[in-house]
Amino acid sequence: MLAVALFCAFWAVLGFVVFFVAARGGPAGARATIQTQTRGGRKALATIFVLVYVGFGAGIPLVFLAGNSANASSQVxxxxxxxxxxxxxxxxxxxxxxxxxxxxxxxxxxxxxxxxxxxxxxxxxxxxxxxxxxxxxxxxxxxxxxxxxxxxxxxxxxxxxxxxxxxxxxxxxxxx
Ligand code: HEC
The missing domain is CATH 1.10.760.10 (Cytochrome c-like domain)
Known part of the structure; x- marks a missing residue:
């Protein structure tokens, strides 16, 4: 269940990013919006990016792997x-x-x-x-x-x- 929730969350975040970029008038507009923020704001944004990358890049595979090995012993x-x-x-x-x-x-x-x-x-x-x-x-x-x-x-x-x-x-x- 957790794996499914994470999987959906990943696509939701991806969808949001695409929407954000589109709503700001393409990549250039999106960059402009991000870059006009304060230093603190940029730091926060960078932190969020790292969290999302690590969370989804490592988190989803880990959850699936753990779930699979738990299932493996209980079914043939x-x-x-x-x-x-x-x-x-x-x-x-x-x-x-x-x-x-x-x-x-x-x-x-x-x-x-x-x-x-x-x-x-x-x-x-x-x-x-x-x-x-x-x-x-x-x-x-x-x-x-x-x-x-x-x-x-x-x-x-x-x-x-x-x-x-x-x-x-x-x-x-x-x-x-
Ligand atoms: C030492 C070898 C050996 C071991 C250990 C053994 N079996 Fe057998 N088993 C046989 C042989 C030989 C036959 C066929 C006997 C015959 O056809 O007269 C057989 C037949 C069977 C049959 C078919 C019986 C029938 O009437 O069709 C079953 C079911 C079976 N064994 C289950 C088991 C189970 C479960 C275990 C473990 C608890 C086990 N066996 C351990 C040798 C063994």
Whole structure:
């Protein structure tokens, strides 16, 4: 918001300067008006110019840069993350990225399936974390049956952390 206000202010000031010059009959007239002022007046004018130049030249870029870096950590590929999902992103990097590819977490693991491709729901992620995946589970243990591509250990994460990873994965998989 501050960035937008500064941006508008810049154009407002620029517009005013153009108007001022035009109203005084072009650049020569504008100079004449400025130069007829007292020494103190000229000093004040110079100060204002410096303030405007520094304020807009350095101020606007700084505000935009700061705003961008604050946004960068809270979203991936234009998808806004809640604070829980941000934690989920970190947890994914620590616990899942070695085996799974997920663009939004910059993960390129090749042991398990590419999560951008299979786009699991939050429930499936939670289910998989809780039960793990076994290539040939005992016939009675249907919960641990997966895609048949390998083994994923159960309970890598639990409780709140499992929830955070699951909501992050479900939100971003295949979106970036
Ligand atoms: C040791 C490697 C490894 C780690 C670590 C790992 N996985 Fe997996 N994951 C696999 C493999 C292998 C499969 C495929 C199993 C199969 O097809 O039978 C899989 C499958 C999955 C599936 C798909 C299940 C299905 O039925 O389609 C999801 C979702 C998943 N993993 C999420 C995660 C999450 C989230 C984490 C981190 C908490 C994680 N994995 C950590 C190896 C891993």
């Amino acid at each position: 590929g234009g998808i806004k993350l809640t604070s829980a999902e941000k934690i989920g992103r970190e947890l994914f990097g620590q616990h899942c990225g070695v085996c799974h590819t997920l663009a939004a977490a910059n993960a390129v693991g090749k042991v398990g399936p590419n999560l951008d491709t299979i786009q699991p729901s939050q429930d499936l992620v939670l289910h998989t974390i809780a039960n793990g995946c076994f290539q040939s589970p005992p016939p009675t243990d249907t919960a641990a049956t997966c895609l048949g591509q390998g083994t994923m250990p159960p309970l890598i994460l639990q409780g709140k952390q499992a929830q955070e990873v699951a909501s992050f994965v479900a939100k971003v998989a295949g979106k970036e």
